[in-house]
Amino acid sequence: MVCMARGWESKSIEAQQDEAASRITSEKPRLTRQAADRVREREKLRLALRNVLEQLERAQDARHRGMLAAARSDLERKLDELGG
Numbered sequence: 001m002v003c004m005a006r007g008w009e010s011k012s013i014e015a016q017q018d019e020a021a022s023r024i025t026s027e028k029p030r031l032t033r034q035a036a037d038r039v040r041e042r043e044k045l046r047l048a049l050r051n052v053l054e055q056l057e058r059a060q061d062a063r064h065r066g067m068l069a070a071a072r073s074d075l076e077r078k079l080d081e082l083g084g
Contacts, residue, residue: 042082049075 031039052075056068 038082042079045075045079045082049079 049072052068052071056065056072059065059068
């Protein structure tokens with residue numbers, strides 16, 4: 001029977017995971033600062049729109065629904081301007 005140091009298997013697995021992660025990150029194109037800012041802004045607007053839509057489903061007061069509808073159209077306009 002051959003003795004093997006403990007942890008050898010986990011180090012092998014760790015090396016495989018590192019190799020897989022490096023392949024994934026090398027396949028992604030690098031974004032410019034401006035492109036990354038646009039992606040973040042678009043995602044922020046999408047989340048805000050989703051939040052407004054959820055509130056609109058629950059809102060019962062007509063004035064509150066009107067305010068949410070205005071916010072919805074504003075967010076949709078901004079998303080269209082960003083191309084998203």
